[in-house]
Amino acid sequence: MRQIAIIGAGASGLFLSRLLREHPDVEIHIFDRCKQVGTKLRASGGGKANLFNEQITPDCYNHPEFAAQILQKVTPERLRQVFESFGLLMSTDEEGRVYPLSQFSQTAVDVLWEPEAPNIHSNMDYEVKKLTRDGDYWRINDYPIVFNDVVLASGSPANMIPKNRRQYNEYLTSLGIKIHPCVPSLVGFKIKDYPTLLSGCRVKAIASLYQGNRLIHKEFGEITFKDDGISGIVILNLSAYYNRLEEKTDCHISLNFLYHNEILDTKEHLRQHGSLQGVLHPKLNALYERKPFDIKNFDLIIDEPYDLAFAQVCHGGIDVNEVAENLVLKKHPHLFAIGEMLDMDGICGGYNLFFAFASAIIVAGNIIKK
Ligand SMILES: Cc1cc2nc3c(=O)[nH]c(=O)nc-3n(C[C@H](O)[C@H](O)[C@H](O)COP(=O)(O)OP(=O)(O)OC[C@H]3O[C@@H](n4cnc5c(N)ncnc54)[C@H](O)[C@@H]3O)c2cc1C
Incomplete structure (x- = not known):
């Protein structure tokens, strides 16, 4: 035996x-x-x-x-x-x-x-x-x-x-x-100078991971804004590609909230309607009203991944x-x-x-x- x-x-x-x-x-x-x-x-x-x-x-x-x-x-x-x-x-x-x-x-x-x-x-x-x-x-x-x-x-x-x-x-x-x-790995990221106003917001976007100007990986899905960073399946997947980088410096995630309507002319929309409240999630709109940003390239600089306790795998x-x-x-x-x-x-x-x-x-x- x-x-x-x-x-x-x-x-x-x-x-x-x-x-x-x-x-x-x-x-x-x-x-x-x-x-x-x-x-x-x-x-x-x-x-x-x-x-x-x-x-x-x-x-x-x-x-x-x-x-x-x-x-x-x-x-x-x-x-x-x-x-x-x-x-x-x-x-x-x-x-x-x-x-x-x-x-x-x-x-x-x-x-x-x-x-x-x-x-x-x-x-x-x-x-x-x-x-x-x-x-x-x-x-x-x-x-x-x-x-x-x-x-x-x-x-x-x-x-x-x-x-x-x-x-x-x-x-x-x-x-x-x-x-x-x-x-x-398969974990969210803490973000530098995080816009806490967004905490609790869940939206769909195209998320792209960049190192400097180099695109590492791009995916569409739901993003969850937490108290000091972002998560959601699409972000977890970006973390897997982030881990493959030898050096983890100079990385950011760019979010495109206009995935559904790439050709929308934001300036023209603003001229006609006075705001983006009909386009963006209310929390994103509130942030935009405070300080306008490019809604096709909303850049978030990665501080570090969340702790192992929040990771699905290693x-x-x-x-x-x-x-x-x-x-x-x-x-x-x-x-x-x-x-x-x-x-x-x-x-x-x-x-x-x-x-x-x-x-x-x-x-x-x-x-x-x-
Ligand atoms: C919240 C969460 C959700 C997930 N969802 C999915 C999903 O939907 N699909 C997917 O593909 N993957 C998912 N994963 C990942 C998946 O669960 C793991 O990759 C998978 O369980 C790994 O299997 P494993 O047997 O290698 O390890 P484990 O399933 O972790 O088993 C290892 C076992 O070894 C035991 N052990 C460790 N050290 C010792 C020791 N010294 N002596 C005795 N026993 C020991 C542990 O107690 C544990 O029971 C998820 C992970 C998490 C945390």
């Missing part, structure tokens, strides 16, 4: 346990420092869990070449088939985002998790602090079993308050693996060059890494859960082959 350890009962770890539990020749020991499984999976997609996207492309990840390798092995269609084989029905919205048909993330957790399965040993409220090699085997803390294979599925410190960020990957420090520091983690195509650590033949533990992050829309599940499928295939 092969003994397999999965460190982390989040999206990727649960999915892997579901794939492996059908194989009676493996015993699965799954560890999580939380009392409950699937904490982030339950919180994802506003409680609905956007499981994946039908139109996933490699360039929506920070390492497109690595993402292309994954997509060659696991397509969104393949992931759909696997979920269907677990009995999960899904619905797809007009932007290709796939959710459980129940529109409830707990449904996804329920089809993945079966702690009573005969070959599953569930160790919740168990923090892994030490992972050590013992000949051809691995040991975890003082757990009484030695493992043939260990799968690192401990996620990232995104969306956690600082005191909970401890230890999530410190047990790896003695293994000589290159790990990039985690910085927040940019950083185990360097993707540390793993072979089958996601085994090149330096450690029986150690695998999946999900957000790897330095892989994608934009909003099901990209991050897709990577968590797809990487689990690849590793399951390798463990079963053995």
Whole structure:
């Protein structure tokens, strides 16, 4: 009987346990420092869990070449088939985002998790602090079993308050693996000299991220003005591209509120109607009345991203060059890494859960082959 350890009962770890539990020749020991499984999976997609996207492309990840390798092995269609084989029905919205048909993330957790399965040993409220090699085997803390294979599925410190960020990957420090520091991604930005008058305003706009005069990325969507900065899915996506910049200096976001009517002549409109109150959100109009601005290029200078506690994912983690195509650590033949533990992050829309599940499928295939 092969003994397999999965460190982390989040999206990727649960999915892997579901794939492996059908194989009676493996015993699965799954560890999580939380009392409950699937904490982030339950919180994802506003409680609905956007499981994946039908139109996933490699360039929506920070390492497109690595993402292309994954997509060659696991397509969104393949992931759909696997979920269907677990009995999960899904619905797809007009932007290709796939959710459980129940529109409830707990449904996804329920089809993945079966702690009573005969070959599953569930160790919740168990923090892994030490992972050590013992000949051809691995040991975890003082757990009484030695493992043939260990799968690192401990996620990232995104969306956690600082005191909970401890230890999530410190047990790896003695293994000589290159790990990039985690910085927040899919997060809003604090803005310099922020116009607080806009706080609470929600509008649609075309948002463009610039470094100096260079356009980095442009997208249309809803913007939320907070007390000291901006957020909303479109801004979260800009943060993913911001993180790809080596130097983060001289960056600003330009908002075009006239996305619906590019040809409107603002001066002529003002001449005819005396104000822009029929064009802009009342708060934007109030700001305009105080100090006119270019409503097609409203520039906001980035101060810094919000804290990790507000981020959906992290940019950083185990360097993707540390793993072979089958996601085994090149330096450690029986150690695998999946999900957000790897330095892989994608934009909003099901990209991050897709990577968590797809990487689990690849590793399951390798463990079963053995
Ligand atoms: C609010 C929010 C909404 C999101 N919405 C979406 C969405 O709709 N679609 C999408 O694609 N992505 C979404 N994401 C991102 C997605 O949830 C993550 O990318 C995904 O959960 C990563 O899966 P994972 O298995 O790598 O990590 P996780 O799901 O975070 O699981 C890691 C597990 O490891 C455990 N752990 C950590 N360290 C240790 C240790 N030392 N010992 C034992 N256990 C440990 C943790 O407790 C955790 O349960 C969202 C994220 C957030 C925060």
